[in-house]
Amino acid sequence: MSTRVGIAGIGLHPFGRFEGTTVTEMGVVAVRAALADAGLPTEGRPPFQAAFCGTVYSGVAAGHKVLGSLGMTGTPIVDVEAGCASGGAALMLAAGAIRAGQYETVLVFGIEKMPKGIIRSSFFEPWREEAGLAATPSYFALRAQRLMRDSGVTKDDFAAVVVKNRGNGVDNPDAMFQKAVTAEAVLESRLVCDPLHLWMLCSPNEGAAAVVLRRGDHGIELASAVLRSHLPGSVLGEATPLSGLVDDDFPSPTTLAGDAAYEEAGLGPDDIDVVECQDTDAARELLAYQELDLCVPGEQAKFLDEPSVVVNPSGGLLSKGEPLGASALGQVVELVHQVRGDAGARQFDGARVGLAHTVGRGANAACVIVTR
Amino acid sequence: MTSRAVHDGLFDTRADGSIALIGGYSPSSRKYHFPLLTTCPYTGAADIERVELSTHGTLWGWTAVTAPPPGYLGAIPYGFGVVELPAEKLRVITRLTESDPTALRYGQPMRLVPDVLHTDDDGVDVVTWAFSSDTEPAARSTR
Incomplete structure (x- = not known):
């Protein structure tokens, strides 16, 4: 039996747009909240032996600036970039170090203040941007279109995902959007890249989680x-x-991460009560259902109608927005609330096992399972 | 010179103005890739031969981009999609000359064409590749 790793505390700076607030200040809010929640001192020498900070756009030594503001330096501080999965990557490193006996207590946090609009990434060479081959939503759209063709889902199903998640977001005071939407309004929002409309895409934004x-x-x-x-x-x-191969016979990074997470936890899809998954676009959530073995390919629409688990009770990224470095840990914060039973109006009664999923550039996919 | 490629090494331009994408082929892995690398992205093998890819394929996916993404200097909307090259067993991400998604269908024949993105500050046309509906089977390459 490997060493158990406990989540002793969680903290969040709301996700949204916060003009005048620096990414460092958002990180401080989340870190202080998590330390207090863990019953650890929020002032003085660091009550942890190492810190891992997930971030993509915050620049050099961004995690150090947060802990520097708190006087909690001196320990190792490692900034971790793994695209949308940065927070999950930081969590993996921290848990591994604890299991290896290296540390007793580790702080994991994620921070981000994203530029507005379509995510711009140094991943793409300038010529790819110039040629129009670097627009993230256009890749999402192609994937959505193929999912429609391969599994029979429709634009109405995409709209239903948005309606569900935005409905859940109404009860999340930390979400960017806290207003329910109708399917009609989703389908009437601006067409960004057919078949995806504006409201089917999450907003890059700002926030922090710890x-x-x-x-x-x-x-x-x-x-x-x-x-x-x-x-x-x-x-x-x-x-x-x-370019890629015409042969489709290989698992996606999400499937690889999901399978490994189930195995590491000694659990299976049937054991999961609540899921927070990557809904960067509405089709991405439906794809995650099959990649995470929550339903078989082609039964997404049925699963949406009669879900066997609760998906994105926080409102998902469609409600919260996506601060890359913080989003994976934001999911974990929600799952901990759910399995603790203190998620308030969002509470799914009896939730005992939660699965968090993020996937993005790299590619990187992270899956995290928490249990009560 | 009145035109230039958006980036070197992506495609060859022939005397008649037609183009061909430059890919790589690894005899040991028997796999093609694009753009050309020094190693096979599927096996790591270093036995890479420079090859010109088929100029004809079939449409596998498509959309249209309706707002200019960061760094993009061309016109909107523009077509964007995936064309499958059966000879190479390769799917290629590409611009499409057709920007109306309703005008395209799965599996339809497509052919490679040069595509002027924009004219730069020196009056030089910046050219990339795109695929266009192949409505003239008689003109099909025999490659």
């Missing part, structure tokens, strides 16, 4: 934290290549 991990039993257990990258081949995968 988690304190401790060795041993601390209420909520971190049963697994797994990061996987892509296998070569898929032209529509998150690795965003310019």
Whole structure:
């Protein structure tokens, strides 16, 4: 039996747009909240032996600036970039270090202040941007279109995902959008890249989240934290290549991460009560259902009608927005609330096992399982 | 010179103005890739031969981009999609000359064409590749 890793505390700076607030200040809010939630001191020497900070756009030593503001430096501070899965990657590194006996208490946090509009990434060479081959929503749209063709889902199903998640977001005071929408309004929003309309896409934004991990039993257990990258081949995968193979017979990074997370936790899809998954676009959530084994391919619409688990009770990224470095840990914060039973109006009664999923550039996919 | 490629090494331009994408082929892995690398992205093999890819394929996916993404200097809307090259067993991300998604269908024949993105500050046309509906089977390459 490997060493147990507990989630001793969680903290969040709301996701949204916060003009005049720096990414460092948002990080401070989340870190202080998580330390307090863990019953650890929020002032003085760091009550942890190491810190991992997930971020993509915050620049050099961004995590150091946050902990520098708190006087909590001196320990190792490692900034982790793994695209949309950065927070999950940070969590994996922290949990591994605790299991290896290196540390007793580790702070994991994620921070981001994204530029507005379509995500611009140094991943793409300037010529690819110049040629129009670097628009993230256009890749999402191709994937959505193929999903429609391969599994029979429709634009109405995409709209239903948005209606569900935005409905859940109404009860989330930390979400960017807290207003319900109708399917008609979703389908009437501006067409960005057919078949995806504006409201089917999440908004890049700002925010921070933090988690304190401790060795041993601390209420909520971190049963697994797994990061996987892509296998070569898929032209529509998150690795965003310019070419791929016609052979589709290989697992996606999400499937690799999901399978490994189930195995590490000794659990299966049937054990999961609540899921927070990557709904960067509405079709992405439906794809995650099959990649995470929540339903078989082609039964997405049925699963939406009669879900066997609760998906994105927080409102998902469609409600919260996506601050890349913080979004994965934001999911974990929601799951911990759910399995603790203190999620308020969003509470799914009896939630015991939660699965968080993020996937993005790299490709990187992270799956995290928490249990009560 | 009145035109230039958006980036070197992506395609060859022939005397008649037609173009061909430059890919790589690894005899040991028997796999093609694009753009050309020094190693096979599927096996790591270094036995890469420079090859011109088929100029004809079939449509596998498509959309249209309706707002200019960051760094893009061309016209909107523009077509964007995936064309499958059966000879190479390769799917290629590409611009499409057709920007109306309703005018396209799965599996339809497509052919490679040069596509002027924009004219730069020196009056030089910046050219990339695109695929266009192949409505003239007689003109099909025999490659």
